[in-house]
Amino acid sequence: MHKIIPLTIGSLKLANNIIAAPLAGITDSPYRRLLKHFGAGLVFTEMVSANGLIRDGKGSVVLLQSDPAESPLGIQLFGDDPVVLAEATRRSAAYGALIDINMGCPVKKVIRSGAGSALLKNPRLIGRIIAAVRAATDKPLTIKIRSGWDVQHLNFLEVARIAQDEGVDAITLHPRTRTQGFCGRADWQQLAELKGAVNVPVIGSGDIMTAADAVEMLHVSKCDAVMIGRGGLGRPWLIREILSRLGGDDPTPVTMAERCDIALRHLDWQRDLFGEHKAVLDLRKHLSWYSRGISGAATFRAQLSSINDFDPLRRTVTTFFDAALATENLNL
Numbered sequence: 001m002h003k004i005i006p007l008t009i010g011s012l013k014l015a016n017n018i019i020a021a022p023l024a025g026i027t028d029s030p031y032r033r034l035l036k037h038f039g040a041g042l043v044f045t046e047m048v049s050a051n052g053l054i055r056d057g058k059g060s061v062v063l064l065q066s067d068p069a070e071s072p073l074g075i076q077l078f079g080d081d082p083v084v085l086a087e088a089t090r091r092s093a094a095y096g097a098l099i100d101i102n103m104g105c106p107v108k109k110v111i112r113s114g115a116g117s118a119l120l121k122n123p124r125l126i127g128r129i130i131a132a133v134r135a136a137t138d139k140p141l142t143i144k145i146r147s148g149w150d151v152q153h154l155n156f157l158e159v160a161r162i163a164q165d166e167g168v169d170a171i172t173l174h175p176r177t178r179t180q181g182f183c184g185r186a187d188w189q190q191l192a193e194l195k196g197a198v199n200v201p202v203i204g205s206g207d208i209m210t211a212a213d214a215v216e217m218l219h220v221s222k223c224d225a226v227m228i229g230r231g232g233l234g235r236p237w238l239i240r241e242i243l244s245r246l247g248g249d250d251p252t253p254v255t256m257a258e259r260c261d262i263a264l265r266h267l268d269w270q271r272d273l274f275g276e277h278k279a280v281l282d283l284r285k286h287l288s289w290y291s292r293g294i295s296g297a298a299t300f301r302a303q304l305s306s307i308n309d310f311d312p313l314r315r316t317v318t319t320f321f322d323a324a325l326a327t328e329n330l331n332l
């Protein structure tokens, strides 16, 4: 039997153990606010370049900015140099409640720089990075790893023990290797192995697409928290569904009116923060995800790519959902 469990990571007390994953190009401030609105215990920034922050790159600092409604916010940094990561931690810690170091990103550009999952090839460097970052902040410190570089080198247990010895407060595991990318299934059994090997909280990431998946991951792995990534795209209410399920209630189904309201709210928040032009570009992918499973979605998606101005886009969204609502009412 599961229930909603408050989670403690170092000195940080979270209301629950449902965490929204860092997603580059996606988990910006407006989307994080939506995830928080649906009850996420913790949300994360996109991964932020430690080198970029040190160079005072404006683009990197923008990624750290948030609305108070998102609190508590985890800041995720990536890099490969202990000194640079420690300095980036000092500069960014005030923006959030927790610092996380990315040790799982499989993207070639990141790997070539020695960061992300390339670090898994060098556990001693991981130890040096954590020691340096640990000394740079009193805030809770976590790492996010994959299970290894490839199946011949599954070293997540070794990495996790090193990290624990150097003072991390929790470990997130996405149990796929770097070479696997996003193929195959995440191996939740590896989460159980990790849970048995360390004393700090273990956060499970990978393939939670439904509330039942979240319950299942908690059950099979006994991990302390679950992280929601792709499952929340176009469905941020998945977090609410999981919390209802864990609380023993029947999940409150999302209504078409609520879907419309969320899509429009997302669009408006994006405009308020970034301006109309960027809102139109940023929201294309989200709107296409919001439309999944709704009749007329293919036509709607085709329209999205050809609309370049905010007001016509907003009208198109309203028209699409009005039609969906009308169809729904007809079928009642």
Ligand SMILES: Cc1cc2nc3c(=O)[nH]c(=O)nc-3n(C[C@H](O)[C@H](O)[C@H](O)COP(=O)(O)O)c2cc1C
Pocket: 021, 022, 023, 024, 025, 026, 046, 047, 076, 102, 103, 104, 105, 144, 174, 205, 206, 207, 208, 227, 228, 229, 230, 231
């Ligand atoms: C588009 C995309 C962007 C991602 N960006 C990040 C990132 O910035 N930092 C990170 O640690 N993981 C990142 N991930 C990995 C996710 O956080 C998560 O671990 C992975 O997607 C597995 O979980 P899921 O099946 O729930 O999506 C990204 C994944 C995707 C699909």
